[in-house]
Amino acid sequence: MAQQVRNKQVILRDYVSGFPKESDMIIIDSTITLKLPESSNDVLLKNLYLACDPYMRNLMNKTQGIPNPLSYTPQSVIAGFGVSKVLESGHRDYKEGDFGFLPFCCTF
Numbered sequence: 001m002a003q004q005v006r007n008k009q010v011i012l013r014d015y016v017s018g019f020p021k022e023s024d025m026i027i028i029d030s031t032i033t034l035k036l037p038e039s040s041n042d043v044l045l046k047n048l049y050l051a052c053d054p055y056m057r058n059l060m061n062k063t064q065g066i067p068n069p070l071s072y073t074p075q076s077v078i079a080g081f082g083v084s085k086v087l088e089s090g091h092r093d094y095k096e097g098d099f100g101f102l103p104f105c106c107t108f
Helices: none
Strands: 003-012 025-034 043-050 079-089 099-105
Touching: none
Parallel strands: none
Antiparallel strands: 003 025, 043 079, 079 099
16 A cells, blocks of 8 residues: 655755755655555665764765765765665565665655
8 A cells, every 4th residue: 555654855965065064955855655566576665763974974075086986966865874664575585574774865
């Protein structure tokens, strides 16, 4: 059964200079429908906790020299790690109610 839920995303406004400020981010609040397609092998997760770690600061810099594939791009969702719960699963290794520590984009 499809479920309507509130969804928040943290977007990097632009590359950060110095200590990150709230104004360096944009919070987008929306409503989304949660439902896996029929016969899907995907897993639908609910983020319970998201980490905001010091290493993320360096990913907010404009890349100089060799690009870091993990660097954040302005006007894009900030990715991170967190703990989630499986809401729905079409994958044989993950059952509804399972918990996991996984990389996520910052959508909660």
